[in-house]
Amino acid sequence: MSTPSLSSAELPTYTRWPVTIVRGEGSTVWDDSGRSYLDLYGGHAVAATGHCHPEVVRAIREQAGDLLFYSNVVALPVRARAAEAIAAQAPAPLSKVFFVNSGTEANENAMRLARRATGRTDILSFDGGFHGRTADAISAAGLAKYREMGKPNVPGHRFVPFNDLAAAEAALDENVAAVLIEPIQSMAGVITAPASYIQGLRTLCDERGAKLIYDEVQTGFGRTGTFFYAGRHGVVPDLVALAKGIGSGFPMGAVLVSEEIAATVKPEDYGTTFGGGPLACAAAEATTRVILEEGLLGNVRAGSLRLKQGLAGLPGVREVRGEGFLLGVALDKPARPARAALLSRGFLVGGSDLPDVLRLLPPLVLTAEEIDRFLEAARGIL
Numbered sequence: 001m002s003t004p005s006l007s008s009a010e011l012p013t014y015t016r017w018p019v020t021i022v023r024g025e026g027s028t029v030w031d032d033s034g035r036s037y038l039d040l041y042g043g044h045a046v047a048a049t050g051h052c053h054p055e056v057v058r059a060i061r062e063q064a065g066d067l068l069f070y071s072n073v074v075a076l077p078v079r080a081r082a083a084e085a086i087a088a089q090a091p092a093p094l095s096k097v098f099f100v101n102s103g104t105e106a107n108e109n110a111m112r113l114a115r116r117a118t119g120r121t122d123i124l125s126f127d128g129g130f131h132g133r134t135a136d137a138i139s140a141a142g143l144a145k146y147r148e149m150g151k152p153n154v155p156g157h158r159f160v161p162f163n164d165l166a167a168a169e170a171a172l173d174e175n176v177a178a179v180l181i182e183p184i185q186s187m188a189g190v191i192t193a194p195a196s197y198i199q200g201l202r203t204l205c206d207e208r209g210a211k212l213i214y215d216e217v218q219t220g221f222g223r224t225g226t227f228f229y230a231g232r233h234g235v236v237p238d239l240v241a242l243a244k245g246i247g248s249g250f251p252m253g254a255v256l257v258s259e260e261i262a263a264t265v266k267p268e269d270y271g272t273t274f275g276g277g278p279l280a281c282a283a284a285e286a287t288t289r290v291i292l293e294e295g296l297l298g299n300v301r302a303g304s305l306r307l308k309q310g311l312a313g314l315p316g317v318r319e320v321r322g323e324g325f326l327l328g329v330a331l332d333k334p335a336r337p338a339r340a341a342l343l344s345r346g347f348l349v350g351g352s353d354l355p356d357v358l359r360l361l362p363p364l365v366l367t368a369e370e371i372d373r374f375l376e377a378a379r380g381i382l
């Protein structure tokens with residue numbers, strides 16, 4: 001295994017895994033000694049179409065040769081194409097896209113859009129939730145340690161337990177602009193909102209005049225086997241925050257909104273210099289096309305079943321939960337040594353806020369053969 005390179009010029013913001021990655025292709029990455037690893041962490045849930053998908057790389061290269069950057073003060077054909085490609089995958093009435101640069105920025109803008117549309121101030125979110133690290137998003141963190149890091153917090157954030165409709169009903173008064181939810185709480189250990197709960201939240205929002213925001217930074221762009229989680233169980237939110245897989249690794253975020261929310265926006269209300277830049281849009285357009293043309297949604301559904309069935313039969317596995325390629329594997333022992341052992345055998349997997357839960361967030365292109373290879377290694381280790 002290679003030694004991790006931490007330059008003395010880098011702030012030590014993350015606990016680094018003991019590996020230095022220099023190259024990627026599909027679901028495989030290579031370290032600086034030439035050793036390969038099967039990436040079941042997907043570069044942090046980002047490499048949607050796999051590492052360096054040739055179509056995505058080609059689109060970025062071609063766009064780089066034409067125009068590296070111009071901001072939102074001009075129209076860009078590639079921005080228009082990317083917005084149309086993404087909106088075409090969204091259930092009605094979600095139909096308009098605002099491009100930003102990251103997941104946290106998508107959530108910040110989603111909350112601001114909801115506040116301005118309703119004239120209300122407060123945001124209701126959930127214990128266990130995670131929405132990013134800028135001021136408003138970190139103030140909506142239901143994992144208290146993040147909220148603490150973001151102090152002083154933005155006022156007007158309220159929290160209720162996940163999957164407790166009565167608590168949401170009690171908290172959702174006339175000051176609440178929006179309910180902000182990860183339909184599958186990822187960092188919290190992969191906890192899925194039941195259909196009846198999410199339907200109940202939609203009804204509550206409609207009755208009380210609040211907007212429903214899905215944080216689909218992880219669930220979006222095919223990760224759960226449908227293009228968006230929005231639309232599942234007959235529930236369509238008013239706003240969706242996107243990032244991670246949207247550009248297959250090119251930094252980007254977006255807010256997808258309903259016609260009704262879009263009608264409240266006028267020029268100069270919202271902005272970002274880099275959001276919607278040509279390279280990011282080329283990457284997003286290519287990512288969307290590849291997901292559809294290569295049938296990756298079906299691959300995720302089939303692969304997920306294979307992973308779930310294989311993992312459920314392994315010793316030491318208590319539960320496998322989540323959907324598609326957003327899976328939590330609850331062990332009967334701490335996850336950290338298992339992750340380290342898998343890494344030493346050439347498999348990258350994630351942890352979560354729960355010490356006994358492994359997280360799998362592989363590229364959507366992960367094959368059956370790769371899954372079987374991982375299951376065999378996991379059997380040996382667990």
Ligand SMILES: Cc1ncc(COP(=O)(O)O)c(C=O)c1O
Nearest residue numbers: 102103104130131132217218243
């Ligand atoms: C559900 C969710 N929302 C928001 C974010 C923040 O995204 P970013 O790191 O791009 O700001 C993350 C990042 O892990 C996330 O998992």
